[in-house]
Amino acid sequence: MSLLPVSEAQARLFALTPPLPVEEVPVTSCVGRWLAQDIAAHRDQPWADLSAMDGYAVRAAEWPGPWRVTGASTAGGYLPTALAQGEAYRIFTGAPLPPGADAILIQENAELTGDVLRGVDKPLTPGLHVRATASDFHIHQTLLAGGAQLNAAKIALAVLAGHGTLPVRKRPTIAILSTGNELVAPGQPAPPGKLPSSNAPMLMAMLGTVPCGILDLGIVPDDLETMIQAFEKAKMADIILSTGGASVGDHDLVRPAFTQAGGSLDFWKIRMRPGKPLMAGKLGHSVFLGLPGNPVSAFVTAMLFLLPLVRHMGGAASPLPVLASARLAAPLPATGERDDYLRAFRAEGGIVSVTSQDSAATAAMARADCLILRRAHSAPAKTGDIVDILPIPA
Numbered sequence: 001m002s003l004l005p006v007s008e009a010q011a012r013l014f015a016l017t018p019p020l021p022v023e024e025v026p027v028t029s030c031v032g033r034w035l036a037q038d039i040a041a042h043r044d045q046p047w048a049d050l051s052a053m054d055g056y057a058v059r060a061a062e063w064p065g066p067w068r069v070t071g072a073s074t075a076g077g078y079l080p081t082a083l084a085q086g087e088a089y090r091i092f093t094g095a096p097l098p099p100g101a102d103a104i105l106i107q108e109n110a111e112l113t114g115d116v117l118r119g120v121d122k123p124l125t126p127g128l129h130v131r132a133t134a135s136d137f138h139i140h141q142t143l144l145a146g147g148a149q150l151n152a153a154k155i156a157l158a159v160l161a162g163h164g165t166l167p168v169r170k171r172p173t174i175a176i177l178s179t180g181n182e183l184v185a186p187g188q189p190a191p192p193g194k195l196p197s198s199n200a201p202m203l204m205a206m207l208g209t210v211p212c213g214i215l216d217l218g219i220v221p222d223d224l225e226t227m228i229q230a231f232e233k234a235k236m237a238d239i240i241l242s243t244g245g246a247s248v249g250d251h252d253l254v255r256p257a258f259t260q261a262g263g264s265l266d267f268w269k270i271r272m273r274p275g276k277p278l279m280a281g282k283l284g285h286s287v288f289l290g291l292p293g294n295p296v297s298a299f300v301t302a303m304l305f306l307l308p309l310v311r312h313m314g315g316a317a318s319p320l321p322v323l324a325s326a327r328l329a330a331p332l333p334a335t336g337e338r339d340d341y342l343r344a345f346r347a348e349g350g351i352v353s354v355t356s357q358d359s360a361a362t363a364a365m366a367r368a369d370c371l372i373l374r375r376a377h378s379a380p381a382k383t384g385d386i387v388d389i390l391p392i393p394a
């Protein structure tokens, strides 16, 4: 079987399923979710000409007064009546200007004797310290595009626009199977021949950065029947995620177990290093993603396939990771048949690749804060060359 280019595999993975259905979610629970449609304003913001400062509402042309203070306007108070000539209103931040007023004399520049007000310092200009009606946004204006990811600022905007809930895509549920006879649960004794299972905790940490629900189905031994049963159980999730058993060895049973459980494989083996044995397919309504067992391979394939799949199912407009550019602090050798995703970190002099690029080298992986993408058949790279990188989310 020839190796599938990464971008083709990503496209085929997304083609296995449309984004999940839409649900209305309270604004306080929307962070990280993707909007299912454009969001328009239900109101003007500000709803009237509002004062930006504490002081006095006046006509700028009447500078420097004197004015007679005949009323007051407060945020949330009665709507002020119109200002007559020579009149000023006491006003506070966020309060509406009385009709006729066009500027705010801040109280630091005001001299008040009884109810007679005079201005000091610089003359007023119309509009000074006034937030004009709808200057932030106006009713019916489209404020947020479908597919945008909701962060704190976008949620604030939606609330001010009049929304209490927002239409977002459902979060995918993910069932994780850690395959391998050699594995023991985290923190358990690992006698010779055994190994703490680190992939599920690592993947759960990565999935903590995207909206989803996780079902850890634990360690599954390399036994065909048990593995088939594990797939049967995992079918309730939107995504079935396995690690290990993806390669060609006698104990690599994930593929046969998946197909015997009724799954249909869409692709296997990607033109990338690490991560070649990655596979994907469909089992019932679930998308199946089989990651290689080596921790570094599982990490890199999760960045390039698992997190993008969650974003795609969650309705993201741009589910793929975004490349950045960086300068190399040291040369890199030519690449071979596969795209290399080198673990690296950003230092003062540029990007430095970690000492070991072995796909089982977890200590080296833990020092990395980015991946350098070196496409297949690239010539050697020199110190100072600009390369593509994928920042690793904190």
Ligand SMILES: Nc1nc2c(c(=O)[nH]1)N[C@H]1C(S)=C(S)[C@@H](COP(=O)(O)OP(=O)(O)OC[C@H]3O[C@@H](n4cnc5c(N)ncnc54)[C@H](O)[C@@H]3O)O[C@H]1N2
Pocket: 178, 179, 180, 182, 183, 195, 196, 197, 198, 199, 200, 243, 244, 245, 246, 247, 248, 249, 252, 274, 275, 276, 277, 291, 292, 293, 294, 295, 297, 359, 360
């Ligand atoms: N003859 C060939 N051998 C291999 C090939 C190949 O093309 N021909 N591909 C190699 C590549 S590339 C990779 S990557 C690995 C992937 O193998 P598997 O997905 O079958 O993974 P396992 O053999 O089950 O495990 C590999 C390695 O990772 C450790 N492991 C597994 N699960 C976990 C876990 N949950 N936590 C921590 N560590 C885990 C496992 O003990 C092994 O050391 O295959 C190459 N072989």
Ligand code: MOO
Pocket: 272, 273, 274, 275, 276, 277, 292, 294, 297, 359
């Ligand atoms: O492609 Mo494997 O993931 O190198 O180690």
